[in-house]
Amino acid sequence: MGQEARVLIVEDEERIRRLVKMYLERENYVTKEADNGFDALELAVNEDFDLILLDVMMPEMDGIEVCEKIREKKSTPIIMLTAKGEEANRVQGLEAGADDYIVKPFSPREVILRVKAVLRRSSETKFLSTEPVAKNVLVFPHLSIDHDAHRVTADGAEVSLTPKEYELLHYLAKQPDKVFDREQLLKEVWQYEFFGDLRTVDTHIKRLREKLNKVSEGAAKMIVTVWGVGYKFEVEDE
Template identity: 75%
Template structure:
């Protein structure tokens, strides 16, 4: 994880931006700011940020629209900052590609920990796995291939563009074929937190993952299976 990673903090309240900036700079992060959605989108498209902290409710363009437009061009990790009463908007945020969210009022230390956790998950190469078929840092299934070194997913020969969190979720499930994981386990292992996660975070990411796989290969999308009343599994025949 690069301690000098560049972070974009987007919020229309100066006080919140200053507070987050202070805590991030204590950890040697490079911090840039934007106070509205239009400026945020422009900066996000023109620069390569390690993480974007994005307020949901902003003038000119809200966080949902910013994230939606950003995802058409880039897969920069996004943590959405939301007010406590904006639960439905948070779900919508996950649907347009948000990787994580933090509810206001929040502890600045929590922000730093979430940023570090997200950087840790997106900047390190996934460890080599043993099954079912391995070629260096590559795992191959009949309709799906994950190349860990290239951080690339292909389904029936076509590239699948995933956000960092969608990629992590797919890798985690694929490393344990046919094993069922409940939502709490996935929150703990993929999102790395237990007590302040929304279980619908898992559902919305699974939905988006399936949709993206289905766009390239219907057979690959069928490998992500819902086990009703329990959770999800990566289903593979003869493993």
């Protein structure tokens, strides 16, 4: 049912941490807490969580650095918590590999909505190991996307993507040559009405291209910017 998902709450303000914990546990999520970046990183790396709520502004090791270090080892979905006016930090968080962000002050209902949306999308892309299923693979020159295994290979080399980067690539690749504007991608890939900066899409596209380009320039070039409109996945005849 997905209702027993494990959520790590990382927030140095006890009041906010307790409030979020209370609302998550009302929804039957299992929670664990950390009040600093060092403890958060240790927990995130050594234990398995379905999602991490990560505050940006923390003493000693901030949320951006924690996010970057988690991404070196794991692809656990991460939602950043940022204060109003910290636009630069929000962009930094997305560039570090966060899947979403929530701006303080926030309502507990918004947190639950965002958590459910990210968990739903994440669960749809997990490897299906218990049931035999038909292979669900998209194959292009330079690029292969195995949706059942949530695996991307470019020119034979596996590419490590965050859940959101993978979802964005798969969504574009399912409909080659179709142009999507940023609003469409936010709504369809993030799976809810996203009250955020359209640069969220740009940032994820940039990271996706960079990762593909490290192993295959041809694969990276398949993600095309349509100036003034949005993005498309382009397949050239070889």
